[in-house]
Amino acid sequence: xxxxxxAAIALFVGLSPAAYAADTxxxxxxxxxxTDYPAVTVRPGTxxxxxxxxxxxxxxxxxxxxxxxxxxxGWTATLxxxxxxxxxxxxxxxxxxSLQLRLEIPADSGMQTQTIxxxxxxxxxxxSLPINIALAKELPxxxxxxxxxxxxxxxxxxxxxxxxxxxNDSGRNLVTSFSAEAPQNFETSFxxxxxxxxxxxIPIEAGQSKDIKLKVRVPSTVESGHFPVKVxxxxxxxxxxxxxxxxxxxxxxxxxxxxxxxxxxxAVAAKQTSVPIVVxxxxxxxxxxxxxxxxxxxxxxxxxxxxxxxxxVPGKDAEVQALITPSDKSLAGDYQAxxxxxxxxxxxxxxxxxxxxTSTMWGMAGxxxxxxxxxxxxxxxxxxxRR
Numbered sequence: 130x131x132x133x134x135x136a137a138i139a140l141f142v143g144l145s146p147a148a149y150a151a152d153t154x155x156x157x158x159x160x161x162x163x164t165d166y167p168a169v170t171v172r173p174g175t176x177x178x179x180x181x182x183x184x185x186x187x188x189x190x191x192x193x194x195x196x197x198x199x200x201x202x203g204w205t206a207t208l209x210x211x212x213x214x215x216x217x218x219x220x221x222x223x224x225x226x227s228l229q230l231r232l233e234i235p236a237d238s239g240m241q242t243q244t245i246x247x248x249x250x251x252x253x254x255x256x257s258l259p260i261n262i263a264l265a266k267e268l269p270x271x272x273x274x275x276x277x278x279x280x281x282x283x284x285x286x287x288x289x290x291x292x293x294x295x296x297n298d299s300g301r302n303l304v305t306s307f308s309a310e311a312p313q314n315f316e317t318s319f320x321x322x323x324x325x326x327x328x329x330x331i332p333i334e335a336g337q338s339k340d341i342k343l344k345v346r347v348p349s350t351v352e353s354g355h356f357p358v359k360v361x362x363x364x365x366x367x368x369x370x371x372x373x374x375x376x377x378x379x380x381x382x383x384x385x386x387x388x389x390x391x392x393x394x395x396a397v398a399a400k401q402t403s404v405p406i407v408v409x410x411x412x413x414x415x416x417x418x419x420x421x422x423x424x425x426x427x428x429x430x431x432x433x434x435x436x437x438x439x440x441x442v443p444g445k446d447a448e449v450q451a452l453i454t455p456s457d458k459s460l461a462g463d464y465q466a467x468x469x470x471x472x473x474x475x476x477x478x479x480x481x482x483x484x485x486x487t488s489t490m491w492g493m494a495g496x497x498x499x500x501x502x503x504x505x506x507x508x509x510x511x512x513x514x515r516r
Contacts, residue, residue: 158187162247162258163225170263174236175301178336179260181208181228183249185220192219193249193256197230201243205233208247218249232262240264270367271298272305274360279373284380285413289345291373292322295331295362296338303364306330309343310359316346317358333364345375352413353379379414379443383470383477388448393482399457401430404481408438408470409446416441416472421449425466428456438470459485 161184171177183193194217197206207214209229218226230247243262249255277292297303306329309317319328322340333339345358358373386392388405396402410416419438423431434450441447451468464485469478 160185160188160193160249160251160254160256162249162256164258164260167258168261168263170265171232171234172266172301173234173238173240173264175234176335177232177234177262177301178334179230179232180336181230181247181258182225183218183220183228183256184225185222187222188254190219190221191251191254192217193251193254195228196248196250198246198248199244201238203235203238204243206245207231207233230260234262234264238264240266269299270301270303270365272296272303272362272364272367272369273298274307274362274369274371276360276371276373279371280376281374282376282378284378285347285349285351286380287347289347289375291343291345291358291360293341293343293360293371294338295333295341295369297333297335297364299335299367302332302334303367304330304332305362305364307341307360307362309345310361311345312356314348314351315356315358318344320344343373347375347377351377353377380412381410381414381416381441381443381472381475382412383416383419383441383472383475384409384411385468385470385477385479387479387481392479393484394453395484395486396453396455398455398459398461398485398487401452401454403434404451404453406433406449406451406468407446408441408449408477410441410443412475413443415443416475419447419470419472421451422469422471423451423466424469425453426456426459426464428458429464429466430454431466453483455483455485461486 163182163184164179166179169177169179195208195215197208200206209215209231210218210226215228218228220226242264244259245262246257246259248257273296275294281289281291283289295305295307297305307319311317320326320342321328322342328341331339331341343360354377356375356377358375360371360373362369386407387394388407394402394404406421408419417440419441421433421436425431432452434452438447438449453466455464462485464483466481466483467478468481469476
């Protein structure tokens with residue numbers, strides 16, 4: 130009742146549960162060595178690892194000397210902290226230090242159960258933990274595999290990557306292999322969790338886990354839908370599986386061409402010419418708000434009617450007019466103009482050959498100028514020829 134009353138007071142004054150827990154004195158006080166598994170079974174000739182915790186309940190920080198007693202002849206017992214051998218630990222008040230007891234057991238060990246005691250000793254404070262070690266000739270391997278995000282969503286251009294955690298729950302080290310079952314033409318590969326090196330197997334120590342990454346590449350022609358992927362992990366006689374899924378959404382795919390597939394046009398310098406442009410959608414989702422643009426020689430003008438296309442459903446197309454006006458300084462000949470169509474990250478383009486001819490008016494004007502010049506020349510010859 131007193132604890133509930135204090136908790137109600139803490140909530141009333143606005144303290145968080147974590148702050149209240151930190152400020153409230155523990156009923157338990159002292160130093161404790163603890164493990165989730167105080168009795169384990171291992172196989173002779175292997176290495177076993179037992180996770181430990183040195184817990185400080187409401188004591189001042191102190192250095193505690195660590196030791197292991199009762200180790201049978203020929204066995205090797207090592208206390209690890211942070212992945213390396215340690216001989217002492219110092220847990221903070223109301224905190225714990227993670228340790229591991231690694232046992233190397235000879236292959237010729239007897240089959241009787243052994244008791245090993247782990248000790249932590251300080252100045253006037255100590256803790257001990259007895260651990261029973263039973264020996265067995267054969268123990269089945271045990272694996273598990275999990276994905277942080279078992280279902281992903283994206284388009285056919287997306288990269289589907291799954292973070293997988295493989296855990297070795299056995300009492301011995303294992304080399305695990307893995308494979309993935311995916312729909313036809315889907316590409317799968319396993320890599321390091323933080324790298325690009327492809328993998329087909331990895332070693333995992335007893336009681337430990339490792340992270341890997343599964344990449345799934347979807348065919349560009351795949352239709353939208355829900356697709357399952359199954360991952361299988363194996364080691365010796367153990368097998369673990371997990372089911373994944375990816376949802377592929379539709380993606381538009383644009384194509385630009387001329388009417389009847391033509392990629393050429395004719396134009397006259399300084400005159401506007403209308404060229405039909407066909408924009409098609411061969412993808413699996415509608416293309417919306419399609420904008421048109423062009424790149425043409427310097428001095429040219431290119432506009433579109435209409436300037437945008439509202440929507441093209443898959444398998445359909447729409448026609449617009451490209452209004453091309455070559456520069457008045459363009460000489461007769463072939464030029465190139467690039468027509469582009471874009472819709473929300475999806476784009477397409479085609480190069481059109483535009484054959485430009487000069488205006489017939491300028492040709493007639495030129496002929497007139499030449500004729501006048503000839504008449505003037507004839508007149509001059511006739512005038513000066515009489516002299």
